[in-house]
Amino acid sequence: MRPELSQAAALLKQNTPEAIEQAMGLLQRTVYSFSMKVCGHREDAEDTMQEVLYRSVGQLAGIEEPQALAVWLYTVTRNRCWRMRRKPAGAPAETLSLDELMPDEAELGRLLADAAASPEADALRAEQHGMLRRAVLEIPANLRMVLVLHDMEELTTEQVAQVLGLQAGTVRVRLHRARLAVRKQMQAMLDGAPVQEQPKTAGKKRPASCRELFGNLSDYLDGRVEPASCEQMRAHIEGCPACVAFLRDLSGVIERCRKMEVPCDEQVQRRLQAALTREYVRLLGAAGRQKSAAM
Numbered sequence: 001m002r003p004e005l006s007q008a009a010a011l012l013k014q015n016t017p018e019a020i021e022q023a024m025g026l027l028q029r030t031v032y033s034f035s036m037k038v039c040g041h042r043e044d045a046e047d048t049m050q051e052v053l054y055r056s057v058g059q060l061a062g063i064e065e066p067q068a069l070a071v072w073l074y075t076v077t078r079n080r081c082w083r084m085r086r087k088p089a090g091a092p093a094e095t096l097s098l099d100e101l102m103p104d105e106a107e108l109g110r111l112l113a114d115a116a117a118s119p120e121a122d123a124l125r126a127e128q129h130g131m132l133r134r135a136v137l138e139i140p141a142n143l144r145m146v147l148v149l150h151d152m153e154e155l156t157t158e159q160v161a162q163v164l165g166l167q168a169g170t171v172r173v174r175l176h177r178a179r180l181a182v183r184k185q186m187q188a189m190l191d192g193a194p195v196q197e198q199p200k201t202a203g204k205k206r207p208a209s210c211r212e213l214f215g216n217l218s219d220y221l222d223g224r225v226e227p228a229s230c231e232q233m234r235a236h237i238e239g240c241p242a243c244v245a246f247l248r249d250l251s252g253v254i255e256r257c258r259k260m261e262v263p264c265d266e267q268v269q270r271r272l273q274a275a276l277t278r279e280y281v282r283l284l285g286a287a288g289r290q291k292s293a294a295m
Helices: 003-014 017-039 042-056 066-084 105-115 119-126 129-138 141-152 157-164 168-191 208-215 217-221 227-238 241-259 266-294
Strands: none
Touching: 003 017, 003 066, 017 042, 017 066, 017 141, 017 266, 042 066, 042 266, 066 141, 066 157, 105 168, 105 241, 129 141, 129 168, 129 241, 141 157, 141 168, 141 241, 157 168, 168 217, 168 241, 208 217, 208 227, 217 241, 227 241
């Protein structure tokens, strides 16, 4: 979970105008950044930020735990984004098979060559933040939502499952495929070719053992594999230069996802922050007067 949400929850408990204003700023940045990563349109993200927080301001005082605040806020924002999302012509299918995402021999060869590249080349690849944003928006929406919530917004698997109404196992499957899909999009962009034009192993599937390992790479990276299986996977990966190169590339994409931020326009943020603070203080005062009258 993003530290901003823990800070916002603590600030709201103070019930001072200054603390409330700081909390609203933190919540605004969270909602806007999440909306931009999911929908990719500034106007939609600003509208979502405004509508979600205006509708939520009366509920915030009753949410004491940061975890509950995170699940509730992302659920409301996700629902709004889902209603507003623009599905472009030629948008990818909602599901991608593991075979579609597995690298072929040509791609593994390129990864091996990249692994031997200079540090300057590695740094250049790591700076492609705009490319990463485009790649995230190119993957199927149901995979993108899981990726953004887990790797970018730092929710746990269980919290993502709550927000999306899924089983935790389904979240893990979608997360892995989302990571692989973004990696493949990034690779295609760096190679200067549309992803659909990348060489494929048409009609040829990997051995079952290879597919099983490939299908569990995210759990391996996230430390969710049983110790015995983890040792087997580590032994295979460390003995295979192509696997080492692929895992390094996938890890790099995940790390860039975790660092990606999308700032909101400062003028828009300040204007909304002031309005939300006034409304929150007004609602607190009204609630206090009702309580006094009841006594």
